[in-house]
Amino acid sequence: MRTSFSKGLGILTLSLLVLVGCQEAEPQEGVAEGHMDTSSSALHDHNSSNDHQVAEDVDVQGVADHYHTGDIVKLTAVFEEESESDHWHWYIRDNQDAEWNLITEQKGSSFKGEANRNGQQIKAVLYNDEHEAYVQSVPIEIVIDDHDSHSHHPHDEQIYNGYFEDSQVKDRELSDWEGDWQSVYPYLKDGTLDEVFTYKSEHNGDRTAEEYKQYYAQGYETDVDRIIIEEDTVTFLKSDKELTGEYAYDGYEILTYEAGNRGVRYIFKLAEDSDELPQFIQFSDHNIYPTDAGHYHLYWGNDREALLDEVENWPTYYPKDMDGASIVHEMIAH
Structure with missing residues (x-):
């Protein structure tokens, strides 16, 4: 069963995975099993206010940068x-001003639940043998961001998967990709993304995990570890070099792939000639109209038309402040 982070001040229904931990008494009458007990006679006679005045020395690991509605939260x-x-x-509460409520079925050091409400907070409390709170974690906030590329609306899912009408495609500005971005290629090389390839193999069944890894190794390969985009400037950072140039919008191209789905390349041209910077950069992020990108594939070179034929190498970039675990979470959510 899974915990459902949903609105409720009195009783919050939980459908969580029962985890091994300390032995609780049977739920009291009026407190259904799998619900939060908000009564003054909470199980084990824990502090009824649940506002524990103990040190916050517990570290909660596994928190993602953000979740999408329905994602599994593992802490x-x-x-x-x-x-x-x-x-x-x-313990869980709807926001920082609400009271903490005990989640009666989460009884071990591991937590598993479902993200359904943005801004809810969770904390872990360790009790001693006298059933007194001994130490706790700082509150962990569950951030839900159902941005366009992960929308649960069928219309947006079709666009993300490459099925749309030409009339739906709109021009975009470089600001849609503004930010500090990191290549995912290092995470592939160090094994961080192996979980993604295993997941794809188990759910798609068309390739082994190793075959997926080889396919993405060719796609992700790049020596540009980081890209910074600010206003109309793009900075490419390699291990031993940093190059910056101004780029201007040069339209978009709609491509049709062998599988029958389509994609849009948004193209920007270098404002002034340079022997070191690419004349053209082309973004592909599964979006077809103005919106902030969550990640993107970038193609670059000096031949605009030749770049449109490149479908085997597509260096991929995620926000610089995301760690490997968060990127894995994002990729699996696709």
Whole structure:
């Protein structure tokens, strides 16, 4: 079963995975199993206010940069100091001004639930053998961002998958890709993305995980580890070099792929000639009208038409502040 982060001040329905932890008493009458107990006689007689006045020395690991509605949230509470107690409880509240509520079925150091409400907070509390709160984590906020590329509306999903009308395609500005971006190629090389390839193999069944890794290795390969886009300037950063140039919009091209779906390349041209910078850069991010990109594939070179034929190497970039685990989460969510 999974925890559902949904609105509710009295009782919040949980459908969470039952985890091994301390042995609770049977739910009292009026407190359904799998619900939060907000009564003054909470199980184990824990502090009824649940506003624990103890040190915040517990580290909660596994928090993603953001989630999409319905995503699974997996957290682990870690307390570095030696402790004979393994008596954990998890608490949830709708926002920082609301009261904490005990999640009765989450009883171990691991948490698993479903993200359905933006801004909810979760914390882990370790109790001693006297059933007194001993140490806790800082509140962890669940951020839900259902941006366009992950929308659950069938219309947007069709566009993301490459099925749209020409009339739907609109011009875009370079600001749609503004930010500090990192290549995912290093994460492929160090094995971080192996979980993604295993997932694709198990769910698609058309290739092994190793075959997926080889395919994406060819696609992601690049020596440009980082790209910074600000206003009309693009900076390419390699291990030993940094190059910056101004780029102007040069229209878009609609491409049809062998599978029958389509994509849009948004093209920008270097404002002044340079022997070191590419004359053209082409963005592909599964969007076809103005919106902030969550990630993108970038093609660059000096021949505009030849670049349109490139479909085997597509260096891919995610925000610089995302760690490997967050990128894996994003890729699997696709």
